[in-house]
Amino acid sequence: MTIALSLSVSAPLTAQPANDPAPLSFTSDAEERRFHAMVAELRCVMCQNQSLADSNAQIAHDLRREVLDLMRQGKTDAQIKDFLVARYGEFVLYRPQVESKTWLLWFGPALVLLAGGFVLARVIRARGTPAQAQAAPNDEDQEW
Incomplete structure (x- = not known):
């Protein structure tokens, strides 16, 4: 009985989307x-x-x-x-x-992309090419 009463009282309290009263x-x-x-x-x-x-x-x-x-x-x-x-x-x-206070909003993504490309280029250059990493030993130092 109390459950039915509480459900009947709370039913009108459910959230309803706002309707525009007059279109x-x-x-x-x-x-x-x-x-x-x-x-x-x-x-x-x-x-x-x-x-x-x-x-x-x-x-x-x-x-x-x-x-x-x-x-x-x-x-x-x-x-x-x-x-x-x-x-x-x-x-x-x-x-x-586009104003001075919104420059970061407009141009920030491009700056991040450029910075990422710069960092990637530096990392690739620092590693060097595979040919440089596996340089052939000098033949003059070897005995035959």
């Missing part, structure tokens, strides 16, 4: 295309690995509405991105801008 409506096809292009370039600040377009988190629903409202206020894509970066930081952008 977004667009005034034109151009607005819809621009909106979808914009939210695909922005990262969900909660999910971290999903775009705003893909995320089902409540904050993603709110940010999609915010983006649409900003678009309807006449803001450009750059202004919308600047607004979101000011609020959430560069993390919200899937492709952060």
Whole structure:
């Protein structure tokens, strides 16, 4: 009896995905295309690995509405991105801008690859070729 009662009480408490209460409506096809292009370039600040377009988190629903409202206020894509970066930081952008503070992010992998190639070349040169490692003894020192 107590198990059935506890199950019936806890059943409504199970986690449910957030549903968008009212789907977004667009005034034109151009607005819809621009909106979808914009939210695909922005990262969900909660999910971290999903775009705003893909995320089902409540904050993603709110940010999609915010983006649409900003678009309807006449803001450009750059202004919308600047607004979101000011609020959430560069993390919200899937492709952060190339600046002095993001150089390592952009060029770090190439530097690591170059450093690895340099180290590999030095190791190979230090070992020498197999012909040098097994040099033939001098024939003049041998007696026949």
